[in-house]
Amino acid sequence: MRDAQNHYREGPEPLIVNLAMRGDRDAFTELVRRKAGWLRGLLRRLSGDETLADDLAQRVFLKMWRRIRSLKKANRFGGWLKRIAINEWIDHQRKRAGTWDEPFDEALQPDIAETPGVGMDLDSALEELPDAVRVCVVLAYHEQMTHPEIVTATGLPIGTVKSHIRRGSARLRARLIDYGEAQ
Amino acid sequence: MSELHDRELQAFFDATPELHDDAAFVSETMARTDKRRFRLLGARVSVLAVIIALEILLESPIQQSMGALGALLTQPVITIDGEWAGFLLEPINSVAGLLGVILLSLHWIMRKVVR
Helix, strand or coil: CHHHHHHHHHHHHHHHHHHHHCHHHHHHHHHHHHHHHHHHHHHHHHHHCCHHHCCCCCCHHHHHHHHHHHHHCHHHHHHHHHHHHHHHHHHHHHHHHHHHHCCCCHHHHHHHCCCCCCCHHHHHHHHHHHHHHHHHHHHHHHHCCHHHHHHHHCCCCCHHHHHHHHHHHHHHHHHHHHHHHCC | CCCCCCCHHHHHCCCCCCCCCHHHHHHHHHHHHHHHHHHHHHHHHHHHHHHHHHHHHHHHHHHHHHHHHHHHHHHCCCCCCCCHHHHCCCCCCCCHHHHHHHHHHHHHHHHHHCC
């Protein structure tokens, strides 16, 4: 039993994905083990809520289990899982608020000068961003995705993605870097 | 990476500690997946049982209905005495043929009306 577990732990990802696609439960468990940290981290960045992020991550793994047979190539597993995760978060936001890609309105953003005092951490600063802006910024910085990749993952137009990243970065910079330097 | 990428901001993202202790999360996820798997299996078995039961209960009535429908559709509309005439008109001299002619006529009339 222990040997079998070690075998899975040492196996290359495409092999494990192929086994999971054939219904191998141990291979599926291994994929969950390998991807859990990354997925929970991404969803925590997106949601700003640990409990919600873990619940969403479990839902993503359930979808992965249901759909893994439809995956065409095992080496595309990472991108495929990432798209499921992003869609899961977007669907959650849509159900909660009715929308997720509302336009970025500077006037609605909290004024930095109104909240002086303790320096802000990254998660709190991200939480202040509108959903669509946050997702673009997180995918660009946390996931190191290119603009075309973000367009594919979110369905937003390229101009909107660039604008969201520029404005979101400026907002985060003001919160995290400029404010800290001003202290 | 693009010209929009802020390196100082990237440092904040890179400094985030990774989550390591995933054991509890993994076992919880697998328990949830197994629960869903058994529920799905139960639902499939139930549906299969219902289909088999319906098949057993309705086998005779369905076969009878299909037989009666087949007999009705092949019933000649008019009796033709001539052997050759009967053979040539056989495709349209039936309830099914009559229904086909009626549907084609309706289709033709509709096309004319719409034009």
